[in-house]
């Protein structure tokens with residue numbers, strides 16, 4: 001069995017080499033090493049702590065040691081400094097356990113860097129003079145882009161928000177025969193509550209609750225599905241918004257859910273069944289391709305919760321900031337535009353589309369909508385909803401309601 005600290009180094013090595021996301025790697029390592037709940041918690045805290053603070057930790061390493069480092073030693077030092085300066089674990093444990101992670105030839109160097117960090121802790125933790133993108137560990141291009149879009153102060157608030165662990169929030173399932181007891185938090189919308197401590201897996205298994213951020217609801221509220229309307233949720237997996245649509249309709253019998261990713265469909269089906277929504281129709285379709293003929297002109301309303309850059313949910317997907325490039329944002333807008341163009345003919349006359357993302361980029365939101373309206377003059381923009389993490393304190397979300405006349 002591997003220690004959580006050793007597992008953290010392995011995960012960081014694997015993360016740096018491939019394209020697997022941190023969450024998946026943590027889950028894989030925790031199961032393989034049969035970690036206890038406490039060790040799993042420590043592993044999670046270290047890996048996410050390093051990824052959230054990667055640039056700052058590397059800045060600290062550059063202050064504590066001159067010269068090159070091999071990638072393995074650098075990851076060991078990242079794990080050590082995260083424990084000491086981010087998680088504030090006791091000095092002795094952080095230093096001793098970190099030195100143990102290195103092979104014999106590297107141990108002297110690791111020991112020296114960790115001891116220097118203990119001695120210089122106060123100076124290292126004074127971040128006032130550092131450039132904001134270093135202090136809050138984001139790539140310069142994102143900080144510059146957000147400063148341009150929201151102003152420098154909001155860009156800094158956003159980076160700080162992205163580094164704070166996200167609360168776990170659940171919504172009660174109105175379709176469940178049993179309702180869990182919970183106290184309504186006045187700061188949360190009706191039927192949402194924060195889970196503190198252990199996630200109640202028994203409530204999840206019985207389909208009494210679904211974990212989702214309150215920002216998820218904006219797009220479905222804008223769609224305002226009515227009972228009996230035939231609705232398409234075109235990019236539906238894993239099913240969070242499908243669940244809200246069915247809650248609005250009081251049933252899933254008129255809902256069709258599709259997704260292009262065959263591997264995500266079983267999870268979508270499982271989630272719907274667990275949530276007492278086994279009647280929802282599901283199928284695989286790639287909306288960058290034309291719609292199946294049978295669906296043309298057949299839906300009252302369509303939700304397009306399209307694939308996006310995820311810049312509104314960086315506090316939950318802490319490694320995406322290091323992988324994303326500005327060109328990826330431009331590339332995904334092509335897919336978003338294709339999905340809109342191929343779904344539009346599936347509406348009945350007078351039907352409506354809600355286009356939604358969990359991105360905070362104008363390029364993926366307003367600009368895609370404007371391009372669609374220019375290409376499809378029969379549609380008008382009837383409303384938008386937006387949540388910005390730095391001002392709303394929730395995940396970022398954008399939704400636009402596009403209507404046709406009857």
Ligand SMILES: C[S@@+](CC[C@H](N)C(=O)[O-])C[C@H]1O[C@@H](n2cnc3c(N)ncnc32)[C@H](O)[C@@H]1O
Nearest residue numbers: 235236237238239240241260261286287288305
């Ligand atoms: C933002 S997620 C959807 C989340 C979902 N609406 C929910 O609330 O749980 C985007 C989904 O779009 C799917 N997707 C990506 N490209 C697609 C395409 N061309 N056609 C259909 N679905 C696509 C992805 O597999 C992913 O499941």
